[in-house]
Amino acid sequence: MKSSILKQTVIIFCLAVLIDSVAAVIFCFAYNNRLTGDIAGQLARAGAASAAHIVENTDYGELTQSETSDVYLNTRDCLKEICGELGLKYLYVYEVSPGKDSIRYIISVASEEDSDKRVAEERGLGAVVSRALKEQELYALEGVEPEKAYVEKNEYGNVYTWTCPVIKDGAVIALVGSDYSARMMFLQEVHRTLAVILPMIAVLIFAIFMALVAIRKKILFPINVLSQRMNGFITDEGVALEPLDIHPDNEIGEMADSFDKMCEDIKSYLENIENLTAERARASAELDVARRIQNGIVPEKTEISRGSYNVSVRAKAARDVGGDFYDCLEFEDGRLCVVIGDVSGKGIAAAMFMVMTRTLLNDRLRGGYSPAAALNSVNEVLCQSNPEGMFATVFAAVLNSENGELCFANAGHTKPVITGGNARFLEVDSGISIGVFENSDIKDECIKLNKGESIILYSDGVTDMVNVDKEFFGADRLFESVRAADSARNAIKSLGKAAFEFAAGAEQFDDYTVLALNYTGAETMLRLSPTKDSLPELRKSVLDIAGANQRGRKIYLACEEVFVNIADYSEASLVEIEFEKKNDTLKITFSDNGVPFDPVSADTGHKRFCELDSGGMGLNIIKQIAENISYRRYGGKNILTLVFVLGDE
């Protein structure tokens, strides 16, 4: 707890009064001392002079004759009266011996009764005291009155002594001494001093008290109120923000006004912050939903693996929602369509335009449009409803998974990379971004992908990645990182490693989207004539794919039974066999153009043992080896699909 101002002020004031008082006492006492000394001297002198005058006018002879004479007693009474009137302690008349070495008392009186009796006895008429004469006595003997009182210390206490000569007929016949008590003098000094100091102190204390009252009312009270307000500013919110009811017309008043203004400012500031926070929370929640929607439309990761191709995609928006997009469409007839695009700008606006573009493109491509036709058609729609003048660069391609033919069209997008032995940037017309000009006139182009080659599609966010030295990652580094990749997944991995290592530590500003399509080719597509001579070729393929082990032999057993059935009974001229390896399953599809036959629903039931030499075991064996068998008749073909589980048995 801090000491209060009031307490501190009281202490300071008390110290001031104390010092003041001490100083006043010292000065006052010093002054009074002088004054009292003068007065005492004057009184002593008056006493001595009066006494001398009385003795001079007395019959001196008679006076010195006897202590009991009337003259003596009268004179003594007179002297005693003077002594009492003037407040002297002693008054005495004495003669000095001719040798000046002793004195002989004539009359001694004291103002106090006890002392008077004592001096009457001890220093009465004729009492002799041997002592050396003092300076003033020597002066007095010469008839000269001394100029000041002398302080003496003897058995009767500290006194101021005045010595006066008694002169008769021009000769000094005796001396008169008058003593003024030093103690009395001191008491008087004290009395006078106190008379001045005490009222002064009283006035001072009163003044201080008034000052303290004023300080308390005008300063301490408002400060306390302010302090409480500040203390409870948050906890007693409602109270603290009310204006203060303190308005002294001084600096404290100004402070209170400033405080009121500060409260007002803070109040409106708080309201602003509350509004802003609520606004931000709402925006954040909406953005969160938008991000989830975008993630649903453009997943961060896509992996597709089929018999003759595999696709791998990575997408990473620089901000919550981005303008990059991609699409992978697999068609029933084995075609694969891939699209990558980049919408101008970023954020919500780009995301909205992106969704529109992607949805329209998806619709056209599903409808069987070629890439160029789809892009041209979407461009027309976008141009009709694009008030913000946004645009998108898109590259779309369709792969014929049977022969590796890749037909594509470019709408202003970055040039893809073809990997493999003849790694290169794809030679493609740069086209024109869609959404800007109504007659885009984008054209289809086709190449043939060789087995093992991949096409790498990427947004400019990849090549525009920067490192800490503000260098771009660039198309060349991208090319080098993917040129030797042997699968879509490896291409993505290798590029990701190169790009993110390059850009480590630098903030990225653009979306990162890469799509790799690896064409593994139709090595897993067999076209066989349905004769038993084709069996070795079938056997080699199956064992190559499924493994030359017990499991592979069992899968081949099923395939042989299927193939032999086709060869023996279908009258087909061609059998196509497609292999699709996916994780730990192998899908083998037999297509033949023979007479319709559905082995799945055919009765393979209970033939007797002795009839088995005529056949009928094959289907039974197939059904036991395959995990799943399905049959459909499509396009004039029997299509039998077997699914096997790979791995150790």
Added chain:
Amino acid sequence: MTINTNVNDCAAVLEIDGWLDTQTSPELGAAIEALDASVTELTIDMSKLEYISSAGLRLIVSAHKRMNGNLTLKNLSPEILDVFNMAGFAKKLNIV
């Protein structure tokens, strides 16, 4: 596929080595056909048989008929035995 035929009076032993499938099964059929009529007991040693398909199985069934049941299969690997089981007639045959 190679087939070793070993005839001892009325008992014959065929040793099959390799793959017995649709393409090779006629060879086994010919080998059984070539056996003398006096042979009434046939043993097929399958210790070196790597593969058998239904074409092979059919020949086993017809051999079983021809020998009037006096057919013995021996030294079947688990893999081959599994195929007999799948075909559903392992129990009908004399497998040792």
